[in-house]
Amino acid sequence: MSAVPELELIEGFYNQADCRQLLERLLDEQDWPNNRYQVGERWFELPRQQTWHADPGIRYSYSNNLLVARPWTPLLSELRAAIECRLNAKFNAVLVNLYRDGNDYVGWHSDNEREMGDEPLIASLSLGAPRTFAYRHKRSGEQGSTRLNAGTLLTMRPSFQHDWRHSVPPAPEVADPRINLTFRYVLPPPN
Template sequence: MNQSDLFTLGDLPLQSVELIELSDGDILWVKHFLPPDEANQLMATLQQQIPWRQDSIRIAGKDTPIPRLQAWFGDAGMTYTYSGLTLQPTPWLPALANIKHRIEDYSDTHFTSLLANLYRDENDSVGWHADDEPELGENPVIASLSLGETRDFVLKHRDHQEQKLKLPLQNGDLLIMKGALQHHWLHQIPKAKTHCAARINLTFRRIFPTAGT
């Protein structure tokens, strides 16, 4: 094998890893964690097999549909409260249990739950937030796998809003957020300005049951 064989395998883009060390927290961006064929296949399976729900949240006393579909998976008892919604977990689908184990092996972290988001097109989005719910613990490790259309994942520092970062997450990319990131940074997927096909994002989390639950 010569040197160039190490970097290309036919036309397949190979996995590459970028560590982004921020002032308060770290991000590991594993590009092509899944090769394109496998990512496409998982995307098709999950579009079909996940029982996607249109949830609403209460804004100013009015039930407002959120601009994406979602589903919550987890080990028994792992309820999750999000913008006033308490989500009951659906048992793991085999395709999700499989990818969870691979991400657990890679990140050396055990996950007990998963929030799946389906962005149907460019008009779907998620607004500024941090994954900082108390049941996720002090400095959660969150592993996020992107499938389908490339969308921008944007981060901004809570106190220094000029510190901003835009990561175009592609089909098969894995992002691992850790350290104090969720305390100091917010993230969002803005609506896109040009047409986008569907994208699925899987965020694996570990829930620590809180006192009283």
């Protein structure tokens, strides 16, 4: 259940034992890059760590930064297959975010980059520490939030990106890591 129809929550998509194992494996297996990046002359620090994995030929910019695509790992492919089967949808890319503790966050944004087409469907799987997912309507300013527990699969329907911004705000009381995976379908570049 969720307060806005553009969001669908499936609690317990993975059970707690599976979630612990998946989190451990991702923490170990992902080669987490440095979270500093350069735009022009300036250096920025991302308030989390992230990796981007995509099918060959898929290019994507996130907040105007072209992400360097890595291949799918066997574990990420396994998660993609399970989610595609449950949602009857196709995904060709995943952004994996590591929030090392409650000081890591993602600011207000919508995932409406051109490469995602007009109907961006995003499936978001949460593992590890529960965190708040906040959303704010672009025009009315209406706000809401939902808690994303380990094992929850959140589907953001296309109109969500058109009408709302979302964020995962800092939560300094949280000491444990959280990993969130957002599966996306990115349009292949025109030939």
